[in-house]
Amino acid sequence: MIYTVTLNPSIDYHVWVSSFVEGTIHEAQKERTDAGGKGINVSKVLKALGADSTALGFVGGFSGAFIQQQVERTGIAHRFISIEQNSRINIKMKAKTETDISGVSPEIPTAALQLLIEQLDKLTAADYLVLAGSVPHSVPADIYQQIMKRLRDKGVRVMLDAKGDALRSGLAEQPFLIKPNHHELGELYGVTIANAEEACVYGQQALSLGARHVIVSMAAKGAVYVSKDAAYAASIPQQKPVNSIGAGDSMVAGFLYAHTQGMDEQEAFRFAVAAGSATALSEGFCTREKIAAYLPEITITRLK
Ligand SMILES: Nc1ncnc2c1ncn2[C@@H]1O[C@H](COP(=O)(O)OP(=O)(O)OP(=O)(O)O)[C@@H](O)[C@H]1O
Ligand SMILES: O=P(O)(O)OC[C@@]1(O)O[C@H](CO)[C@@H](O)[C@@H]1O
Numbered sequence: 001m002i003y004t005v006t007l008n009p010s011i012d013y014h015v016w017v018s019s020f021v022e023g024t025i026h027e028a029q030k031e032r033t034d035a036g037g038k039g040i041n042v043s044k045v046l047k048a049l050g051a052d053s054t055a056l057g058f059v060g061g062f063s064g065a066f067i068q069q070q071v072e073r074t075g076i077a078h079r080f081i082s083i084e085q086n087s088r089i090n091i092k093m094k095a096k097t098e099t100d101i102s103g104v105s106p107e108i109p110t111a112a113l114q115l116l117i118e119q120l121d122k123l124t125a126a127d128y129l130v131l132a133g134s135v136p137h138s139v140p141a142d143i144y145q146q147i148m149k150r151l152r153d154k155g156v157r158v159m160l161d162a163k164g165d166a167l168r169s170g171l172a173e174q175p176f177l178i179k180p181n182h183h184e185l186g187e188l189y190g191v192t193i194a195n196a197e198e199a200c201v202y203g204q205q206a207l208s209l210g211a212r213h214v215i216v217s218m219a220a221k222g223a224v225y226v227s228k229d230a231a232y233a234a235s236i237p238q239q240k241p242v243n244s245i246g247a248g249d250s251m252v253a254g255f256l257y258a259h260t261q262g263m264d265e266q267e268a269f270r271f272a273v274a275a276g277s278a279t280a281l282s283e284g285f286c287t288r289e290k291i292a293a294y295l296p297e298i299t300i301t302r303l304k
Helices: 038-048 061-073 110-120 143-154 164-171 182-189 196-209 247-260 265-280 288-297
Strands: 002-006 010-016 030-036 053-060 077-083 088-094 098-101 128-132 157-161 213-217 223-227 231-235 299-302
Touching: 002 038, 002 110, 010 061, 030 038, 030 061, 038 053, 038 061, 038 128, 038 157, 038 247, 053 061, 053 110, 061 077, 077 110, 110 143, 128 143, 128 247, 143 157, 143 164, 157 164, 157 247, 164 182, 182 196, 182 213, 196 213, 196 223, 196 231, 213 247, 213 265, 223 265, 231 265, 247 265, 265 288, 265 299
Parallel strands: 002 053, 002 128, 010 088, 053 077, 128 157
Antiparallel strands: 010 030, 088 098, 213 223, 223 231, 231 299
């Protein structure tokens, strides 16, 4: 079974305005409200691909009730833990460029965190665990590392999509996959990553710190994959993006899906990049059909 953990889910409020001018009133042209958060998005893409997963995490208040209802409507199994404070509302404002405002994370009581740990203690070597997204302020920043440490001897394969301290500390526990974008990977080493060759160099450093597979996503510049056996760069169709929200989550879901279908690492990487691009270049998340259409347009080059 695949489990996704979203410690800090959100209602994603997408709103379109013709232009944004600070300090003035704007009338929205269009809006959409989704259940969001990186782990939940991974579950949604897996569902679209026909793979079941169970979504875990904390939901609270009216916003948490909405998130839970949407997840249920999509047919995704969940074992969300209820908390008192409202789950976040994240604003995704699309004008000439996109502006995000992420809501304040709710307080996660120690007892709720303990319940999550107990759920995770039941995982076995047959399971995959996706740990994705920000860590609420009331939760220790190294919580992903703590979770992986508890699961270390069970052989659970962990996909870690985090940044900053949560990523840095998590690396030591040898996650199966990490998927930083080039800014997040650069931040880890205090450098700016500008191209595939540089992404490869720092991806290899992340391997030496413990990760077993690394995908560095680079938005319109494609992505780089690094493992102990090989390194590849993917170039992608050059089109105007329609929606970049969830493109990275689609990559994580795509790689995981492809891996569980028995694809080798190069093909799993191609599938992951096609999934990310299918989400970025169309309205809504990728689907099986959209991914199939993008697959032939992804060019993979061997770097190592
Ligand atoms: N403008 C684009 N054109 C084509 N593909 C894109 C574009 N932006 C993103 N993608 C695809 O999606 C993948 C992930 O994008 P990105 O690097 O923006 O991830 P991210 O920062 O984790 O995104 P998010 O946090 O919004 O999910 C890219 O590697 C690429 O395959
Ligand atoms: O603040 P975090 O947890 O890092 O990211 C949250 C978020 O931006 O990530 C998803 C897209 O990847 C959205 O659904 C959600 O709003």
